[in-house]
Every structure is written in structure tokens, then in C-alpha cells.
Amino acid sequence: MSSNSCAKIALSLVFAALAVPASSQVSPAAVGGGGVRYAVGGGVSDFKMDYNTGYEWGGTLWGDATFNSGPAYLHGLGLEFEARDISYHRPSTLPNDMRTDTIGGGVKYTWQHFNRFRPYVKGLISFGNIDLKKNAYHFDWVLYSPGLGVEYRPIGHVWIRADYEYQIWPDVFNPNWTYNPGGYTLGAMYQFGKRRRPL
8 A cells, every 4th residue: 555545544534533523512522521622723843854963943733632521541532633844944954945744643642630731642643745856856655753742821721832743754765764853843722612620
């Protein structure tokens, strides 16, 4: 199966999983302690390319659906959708037209035992592409991205988020060579519904 087919299947499953809780809601499930909590956000990303010491900037958008029903140990388990474009502020060690884009989703687990702080871990499967030399070289691939971070609520429904993600692009440029960029994202998000009290 080609990498394009794998990516399409993976993204279809993510979108379907996000749509099920949304379509099955009669009343807003984010209200109170149960149901599903939704959040959307965006931020600035700074990623280090695998093969040198240069960092390249970009932007990231994400959406979360976190489940808060069922057994207590499952509270905080959810899904995350993420899209990122890394194509700005290129260092001299990188080609001046290098661009990396990724889009995908996966699972996220958030510890909700604190009032204003929420540490989390995540694991994503994404479809990515790399462009070089004004699109003369174009690479499409399926990648895997473990990550972790923390969210802080300064006021109301607004949360500040600091995130680290490590990407695994297997055999992207040639067999037996894995491309491993990694970077940080700092941004903000809005959580819908009434705030949920800590456990």
C-alpha cells in the first residue's frame, strides 16, 4: 500500500472519530463534568531539522476532543487533530525555499487533577510533505509523532499551551534512513463549554 493511501485512510479514521461524538450530542456535553470537551487553538512552532543545527519557524493549528465520561481513569483521554506549516525564518544552513507541511491526528491523554495546569502526552499519525528547490524535489510521506506538553489557564476559557513534538519520517529520502525533526510550539486555545472542576 502506498504512503498516500495510508495517509488518506489514517485521516479518514481521525475525522470519523471526531465526528461521532459531535453528531451524537443532544445537549452540550462540555457543560459540567461529563461528556466531551472541545477546544481549538493555534501557535508558533520552532523546529530543528534533523541533519543540521538550524531551526525553521512556522505555524500550527489544532483541535481537541477530550472525553470526560465513563470510568474515572479514562477521563482525559481524547483525540487531537493538528496541521502545521514550517516555512519561515530559515537559517543559512537550510535551502532558502525548504518547506515542510504536516496534517493528521491521533490520541491525547491529559491529566486533569489540577485547577490551572494540565500536563499531557500525545501520539499522532500524519501525512507530510517536504518541498525543495521551488518544488523540484517533493516528498510525500506518512510520519509518526510522539509528543508532550502542558496547558495553563490564565483566565476563563483561554488556555496557554507549550508543546514538544518529535517526528519520525521512515525511509523518506532513501531506504534505511529516518528523518527526525523535532520542535516546540507555543500558542493559545479556547475551550468550549463550562469549565470542568479538577478531579
